[in-house]
Amino acid sequence: MRAAVAVLVVVFVAVAFATRQHLEFSHPVAQPTTWRILDETPDKNHELPLIVAIKQRNLDKLESLFWAVSDPHHAQYGKHVTIDDLTQLIGPSQETVNQVLDWIASAGIGKMRVTKNRDFVHFTATVAQAEFLLHARFNTFQHIDTGRKIVRSLGPYSVPKTISHHFDFVVGATGFPLEPKSKIASEMNPTDMYSLVGPADLRQRYNVTAVGNPSLNNSQAVAEFQEQFYSPSDLSQFFSQYVSYSKADKVYKVVGQNTPTYPGTEANLDIQYIMGVAPGIKTWYWSNPPNDFWGDLTAWVSQIGDTPDAPFVHSISYGSQGNYPSSDYRDRLNTEFQKMGARGISIIFASGDSGTGCFLCVEFLPSFPATSPYVTSVGATTWVGSGVGPEEAVTGFSSGGGMSLLFPRPSYQNKAVSAYLSSGVELPESFYYAANGRATPDVAALGWNFAVVVGGSVQSVGGTSASAPTFAGIVSLLNDIRLAKGARPLGFLNPFLYSVAATTPGALWDVTVGNNQYGCCGLSGFLCAPGWDPVTGLGTPNFAVLSKLV
Numbered sequence: 001m002r003a004a005v006a007v008l009v010v011v012f013v014a015v016a017f018a019t020r021q022h023l024e025f026s027h028p029v030a031q032p033t034t035w036r037i038l039d040e041t042p043d044k045n046h047e048l049p050l051i052v053a054i055k056q057r058n059l060d061k062l063e064s065l066f067w068a069v070s071d072p073h074h075a076q077y078g079k080h081v082t083i084d085d086l087t088q089l090i091g092p093s094q095e096t097v098n099q100v101l102d103w104i105a106s107a108g109i110g111k112m113r114v115t116k117n118r119d120f121v122h123f124t125a126t127v128a129q130a131e132f133l134l135h136a137r138f139n140t141f142q143h144i145d146t147g148r149k150i151v152r153s154l155g156p157y158s159v160p161k162t163i164s165h166h167f168d169f170v171v172g173a174t175g176f177p178l179e180p181k182s183k184i185a186s187e188m189n190p191t192d193m194y195s196l197v198g199p200a201d202l203r204q205r206y207n208v209t210a211v212g213n214p215s216l217n218n219s220q221a222v223a224e225f226q227e228q229f230y231s232p233s234d235l236s237q238f239f240s241q242y243v244s245y246s247k248a249d250k251v252y253k254v255v256g257q258n259t260p261t262y263p264g265t266e267a268n269l270d271i272q273y274i275m276g277v278a279p280g281i282k283t284w285y286w287s288n289p290p291n292d293f294w295g296d297l298t299a300w301v302s303q304i305g306d307t308p309d310a311p312f313v314h315s316i317s318y319g320s321q322g323n324y325p326s327s328d329y330r331d332r333l334n335t336e337f338q339k340m341g342a343r344g345i346s347i348i349f350a351s352g353d354s355g356t357g358c359f360l361c362v363e364f365l366p367s368f369p370a371t372s373p374y375v376t377s378v379g380a381t382t383w384v385g386s387g388v389g390p391e392e393a394v395t396g397f398s399s400g401g402g403m404s405l406l407f408p409r410p411s412y413q414n415k416a417v418s419a420y421l422s423s424g425v426e427l428p429e430s431f432y433y434a435a436n437g438r439a440t441p442d443v444a445a446l447g448w449n450f451a452v453v454v455g456g457s458v459q460s461v462g463g464t465s466a467s468a469p470t471f472a473g474i475v476s477l478l479n480d481i482r483l484a485k486g487a488r489p490l491g492f493l494n495p496f497l498y499s500v501a502a503t504t505p506g507a508l509w510d511v512t513v514g515n516n517q518y519g520c521c522g523l524s525g526f527l528c529a530p531g532w533d534p535v536t537g538l539g540t541p542n543f544a545v546l547s548k549l550v
Helices: 059-070 081-089 093-107 127-134 190-195 199-205 232-242 265-278 293-304 326-343 413-423 464-484 494-503 544-548
Strands: 022-024 033-036 047-054 110-115 120-126 138-143 149-153 157-160 167-171 184-187 217-223 253-255 282-287 313-316 344-352 375-383 391-395 402-408 437-440 445-447 450-454 456-462
Touching: 047 093, 047 127, 047 293, 059 326, 059 494, 081 138, 093 120, 110 232, 120 127, 120 391, 127 138, 127 157, 127 313, 138 157, 138 217, 157 217, 167 293, 167 326, 199 265, 217 265, 217 464, 232 265, 232 450, 265 282, 265 450, 265 456, 265 464, 313 464, 326 344, 344 464, 375 464, 413 437, 413 494, 445 464, 456 464, 464 544
Parallel strands: 217 282, 217 313, 253 282, 313 344, 344 375, 375 445
Antiparallel strands: 022 157, 033 138, 047 120, 047 167, 110 120, 138 149, 184 456, 375 391, 402 437, 450 456
16 A cells, blocks of 8 residues: 655645635644755746635535445435536535635636535636745745655645635645655566466456446446556456456546556556456446545545545545545545445545554554544454465555544444454554544555566565455456346445444455564554454455345
8 A cells, every 4th residue: 555654744624724814724844854945936826727626515415325325234224416416415505606606706717617516616717826825835846856846835825815715725826745654575587477466366266257248337437547557458467367258358437647668566466366256247447647645536536526426436546644634524525425426336445555653652643534534444454374264464564553532433333343442462552543543444455465567576565455356356256246136336334344243254364364463663463353443444345245245
């Protein structure tokens, strides 16, 4: 998993501080140590892609709708809604939108795009126009190692009081690209190839016994950030070597930019395994540029909200164990996840590769957005022995998990998490985590020693980045069963997963060996245990049983 490791904290929280006719909407942003400010003045005509998030209405009604359509025991389960339904429910009024558009137009900007829910505005502004709109100063920064130059503001920025009550935040003006985190990968010698994990091993372990003919209506996707591109030729080679029973080696649609001549391990891993586990299902590759992660994530959620036929399952292998965005930003992102779930879309996040995470040895830091109560978080396992069989917590790195300090524990996991905390298993000191917080991961899947083709060579790759697309592919296969029966896709998964884990033994393979120690001040982290635990969640999927329950 690629984690956010930059030292800045991007804050979008509104501050009760008036400056004449404007209201401040961000604190100053810390300049990362890997970027230096240049003396040169930015070109006033340099263009910046900006997104304004407009406040939505009726968020309490959205939350009620989300839980109703996601709860297998509710009469409204599976009765998902459309983008137009959501617009009627929570979309800002046209009067509100017009006021925001007039403000943007006051800078001389004529071309703007409003999303279907009327809650995001995309536009391009020159530096001069952005300075006028946001009352902020922009500078040119250069990366110390790569030499790359960008134009950013260190903030704060502000907007007129007359529109501030319609305004959540703007992205694209502040924030820096993340520093890349190297994947746990190595090239393999031919004599070592036998030990690699491939899609056939995953399908064998998780009892996926047939490929079948996927529904034409089914779909899945991976979301990529930070200039991660996939190679179609690597994908074809991967299928030839590891998915020879299928010829479905073509991505259905690319959204955004893909530069196949610069393939990334992350992107190749994600696309090869979601397609390798669930071959034949229409797969989208969703790509956003390397601006700042939280801004790019905003772009992605707004794009999903603007796409009526968005795929039913999305796998995302990115997040941050620390350096969290502000509460306002987190709340808005959670709202976007609720909107996706209400439409029947499953959002699956890798739980992180840094175990419990740690801040100055005073608190644990599980990965966000994986800790959102409205997504499914996936941890990583490995074989207990040398081949397909029982699993234990991954040992080649530390699988992310714990209890969030940011969000309360959702009701769907109350029994499972309470049982773990009261089981007598040895726990870290209580002040390191919030016992009543949202707990992660929800589930797990294999995440070590995966065979990935990159640039024509096979690499061994590990990470929850491997686990997330693996689990996502399993979910797509479950959706296929539902779609064949004329039912709706699973949508938000967690109420279903926790329910079947409690009532149907064997629906998930319980993982009871291992821990997620991160090495913070000698702390042991959390331990695996029977039932749910903060290392491997409810366990790994048994498709043979789950397929009968959907």
